[in-house]
Amino acid sequence: MQKPKAKIQPKAKMQPKAPGEWTTGLWGCFSDWGNCITTLFCPCITYGQIANIVQKGKTSVFTEARNYATIMYFTGGCCLYSCFSRSKLRHKYNLPQSPCSLPDCAVQFCCELCALCQEYRELQGRGFNMAIGFDLNPTDEDGMINAASINQVLTQINTLTNQDGTTNAAPASQVMTQADTTNNHQNDHHDDYQE
Incomplete structure (x- = not known):
């Protein structure tokens, strides 16, 4: 016995939304x-x-x-x-x-x-x-x-993990090392001007 083929229904046309409001006025x-x-x-x-x-x-x-x-x-x-x-x-x-x-x-x-x-x-x-x-x-x-995308991005940022589930601290330590190097480099130039 053959299953009856499902009819493809045309998508209903979306009704226009009620007019929105500007979040601020023209003179704001x-x-x-x-x-x-x-x-x-x-x-x-x-x-x-x-x-x-x-x-x-x-x-x-x-x-x-x-x-x-x-x-x-x-x-x-x-x-x-x-x-x-x-x-x-x-x-x-x-x-x-x-x-x-x-x-x-x-x-x-x-x-x-x-x-x-x-x-x-x-x-x-x-x-x-x-x-x-x-x-x-x-x-x-x-x-x-998209609020879901925002949460997904924040989750990815906050939970840097390896495939085995362990936390990957390498990117954070690399960023800190780069920041320390930049600060030390700026301090070296600052010392040159003080002399």
């Missing part, structure tokens, strides 16, 4: 002074970090920052370039157009620096470490921060 620039100052004097760095994460590491922070700086220097139209990343970010997290339901390009055009700071804070608020880029942040297939 001063809640992160470091990013505020960086964005004020070198917005290309902030944009590069945002674009790298929003594009799931397909381009480097350097490449995006360079592109932004080039467009800013030669045309002044960097707001048009950066509005695409804002749109991707909004769609990824189902965020409303804000403030006042303005389109992304209008927000970027009128308040470029505040918008970049808000996008940066949004990604930070969702668990991304902006300083290390997309590739080193533990993410799932959708490019979202």
